[in-house]
Amino acid sequence: MTNKSPSYFEQVYAIVRKIPPGTVSSYGRIAAMLGRPRAARAVGYALNALKDKHGDPQYANIPWHRVVNSQGRISIVNRETSRNQQAELLKAEGVQVTDRLTIDLDIYLWPGLHWLEIDDIVHGR
DNA sequence: ACAGTGACAACAT
DNA sequence: TATGTTGCCACTG
Numbered sequence: 001m002t003n004k005s006p007s008y009f010e011q012v013y014a015i016v017r018k019i020p021p022g023t024v025s026s027y028g029r030i031a032a033m034l035g036r037p038r039a040a041r042a043v044g045y046a047l048n049a050l051k052d053k054h055g056d057p058q059y060a061n062i063p064w065h066r067v068v069n070s071q072g073r074i075s076i077v078n079r080e081t082s083r084n085q086q087a088e089l090l091k092a093e094g095v096q097v098t099d100r101l102t103i104d105l106d107i108y109l110w111p112g113l114h115w116l117e118i119d120d121i122v123h124g125r
Numbered sequence: 126a127c128a129g130t131g132a133c134a135a136c137a138t
Numbered sequence: 139t140a141t142g143t144t145g146c147c148a149c150t151g
Contacts, residue, residue: 007149008147008148008149009148009149026133026134027132027134028133028134031133031147036146038133038145038146038147039133039146039147040133040134040146040147041131041132041133041134041146041147042133042146042147042149043132043133043148044132044133045130045131045132045133045147045148046132046148046149047132048131048132067132068132069132069133069134070133070134071134074132075132075133076132082132083132086132
């Protein structure tokens with residue numbers, strides 16, 4: 001039987017769940033890991049959708065705050081509370097966040113998963 | 126079926 | 139540096 005491939009959203013969540021505390025990744029890198037280097041925008045869209053599912057245990061404990069933009073900057077716009085919340089969550093696990101809401105990717109960037117692990121995620125294993 | 130919507134990213138001013 | 143523009147793409151009603 002062929003394992004059904006999870007939706008892109010599900011694949012994004014699977015990756016984000018594996019970002020270790022104290023590190024960060026970017027929308028674009030996650031998209032690239034999933035083999036879709038130009039679907040970064042959809043990664044942000046997937047994380048945004050979490051706020052509608054936060055009552056569902058299946059989507060609890062997804063460390064969405066460990067995802068920033070390609071410049072290492074917190075990217076939530078028009079939502080000051082969420083933006084500050086992301087900064088606080090990161091600081092709480094030891095990530096330095098500048099007053100301009102930027103993280104030094106040279107220090108905190110998560111290297112990412114091995115391609116074998118990614119293959120499992122993409123194929124729903 | 127299809128137009129609208131973003132927590133992006135690269136490039137141009 | 140700081141904005142603005144353009145291309146992208148999965149998902150939604």
